[in-house]
Amino acid sequence: MAVRFGYVGCGFVGQGVHIPNFLGIPEVEPVALAEIRPQLGEKVQRRWGFRKLYRSHLELAEDSEVEAVGVSAAFSEQSAIARDLLRAGKHVFMEKPMALSLAEGEEMLAAGQEGGGRLMVAYMKRYDAGAQLARQYIDEFRADDSMGTLFYARNHGFCGRQWDAGFRGRIETADEPRPEPGPPRCPDWMPEKHCGAYVWYLQQYTHNVNLLRWFLDAGDDARVTAVDLGPDGYTGVVVFEINGVRAIIESANTTHFGWDMNTQVFFENGWVKTTSPPLLLDNVAEAVEVYRGGDIQQISHPLPDPIHSWCYRREAEHFVECVQSGEPFRSTGEDTVTDIRMFEDIFRLWTESQA
Numbered sequence: 418m419a420v421r422f423g424y425v426g427c428g429f430v431g432q433g434v435h436i437p438n439f440l441g442i443p444e445v446e447p448v449a450l451a452e453i454r455p456q457l458g459e460k461v462q463r464r465w466g467f468r469k470l471y472r473s474h475l476e477l478a479e480d481s482e483v484e485a486v487g488v489s490a491a492f493s494e495q496s497a498i499a500r501d502l503l504r505a506g507k508h509v510f511m512e513k514p515m516a517l518s519l520a521e522g523e524e525m526l527a528a529g530q531e532g533g534g535r536l537m538v539a540y541m542k543r544y545d546a547g548a549q550l551a552r553q554y555i556d557e558f559r560a561d562d563s564m565g566t567l568f569y570a571r572n573h574g575f576c577g578r579q580w581d582a583g584f585r586g587r588i589e590t591a592d593e594p595r596p597e598p599g600p601p602r603c604p605d606w607m608p609e610k611h612c613g614a615y616v617w618y619l620q621q622y623t624h625n626v627n628l629l630r631w632f633l634d635a636g637d638d639a640r641v642t643a644v645d646l647g648p649d650g651y652t653g654v655v656v657f658e659i660n661g662v663r664a665i666i667e668s669a670n671t672t673h674f675g676w677d678m679n680t681q682v683f684f685e686n687g688w689v690k691t692t693s694p695p696l697l698l699d700n701v702a703e704a705v706e707v708y709r710g711g712d713i714q715q716i717s718h719p720l721p722d723p724i725h726s727w728c729y730r731r732e733a734e735h736f737v738e739c740v741q742s743g744e745p746f747r748s749t750g751e752d753t754v755t756d757i758r759m760f761e762d763i764f765r766l767w768t769e770s771q772a
């Protein structure tokens with residue numbers, strides 16, 4: 418049975434990434450689109466063949482024909498959109514961050530429990546074929562102990578100019594005003610002057626925290642132990658204990674020509690490392706390096722199967738498969754709430770350091 422699909426938000430990410438990916442899956446039936454801007458909505462509806470068009474996600478939430486919905490919008494908008502859809506019983510695929518505060522995240526989970534909708538948060542790195550291969554090696558080395566103790570993990574994320582890989586997908590535009598999104602709703606305890614820095618750090622490094630937790634199979638067993646971020650609340654180092662392992666994230670925003678991000682998991686006798694392509698680079702997976710120390714020193718660069726695939730397309734496929742089968746998502750809302758708790762903790766420590 419095809420999944421009766423709706424989408425909310427005809428912005429860059431919706432049009433450029435998710436709508437084409439979902440509608441490229443044969444088991445997806447494009448039922449309804451919601452977009453505040455009427456002309457833009459009509460253009461995107463026509464282009465992608467959604468049967469119905471709504472002006473707001475609330476109208477789409479009432480459409481009983483729609484069973485699953487994709488959502489991408491501004492940080493201040495998308496949590497409430499997803500919450501309303503979950504409460505209406507829709508299964509929701511949403512962009513990160515899930516929410517800006519733990520309270521908002523828990524409200525969303527409660528809405529899902531109330532309405533019966535299930536939430537997947539689009540952490541595309543968990544669906545990257547190279548990252549999945551790296552995770553297999555990490556699991557294997559932990560299980561058979563052939564690499565000794567896993568004692569350290571490091572994520573280096575200095576960003577760069579080409580996160581979108583010069584992406585030039587054709588995006589419909591319309592000459593009509595867009596209602597300005599409201600201000601972000603930061604956690605209640607946070608001084609207002611720190612809200613901007615918090616949202617900026619969170620929206621970027623939520624990918625990195627989420628990936629480290631997944632590589633280390635940590636679930637909710639993750640906490641922040643030290644924060645050394647500069648006055649911008651962005652540049653520096655954060656230290657974690659994740660599933661009993663010391664881990665760090667190095668963050669900065671440089672003019673690197675591509676996308677300067679890699680993740681390395683260290684064992685006593687070697688490591689597993691992934692190096693990221695620019696985020697939107699289609700059909701290129703994380704590069705994997707496995708180093709084995711000991712008597713015969715060896716570095717290998719295993720390739721994933723398939724070698725060429727796009728993590729954003731794979732996450733859409735995963736969502737559809739899980740909606741059809743009832744299997745749990747690999748990046749659930751319940752799991753993601755841990756990231757939000759950790760970001761609040763990072764900024765609690767950073768706020769203290771700025772006093």
Ligand SMILES: NC(=O)c1ccc[n+]([C@@H]2O[C@H](COP(=O)([O-])OP(=O)(O)OC[C@H]3O[C@@H](n4cnc5c(N)ncnc54)[C@H](O)[C@@H]3O)[C@@H](O)[C@H]2O)c1
Nearest residue numbers: 426427428429430431451452453473474489490491512513
């Ligand atoms: N995973 C990634 O690599 C990645 C990369 C970039 C951005 N993102 C995420 O994507 C999101 C931003 O997406 P975007 O750039 O497409 O946003 P956008 O603001 O350009 O588009 C959102 C659209 O939603 C519409 N909209 C807002 N509220 C609505 C409502 N209630 N009902 C119907 N339509 C509504 C707006 O009019 C707008 O057209 C952010 O959350 C960001 O974190 C993720």
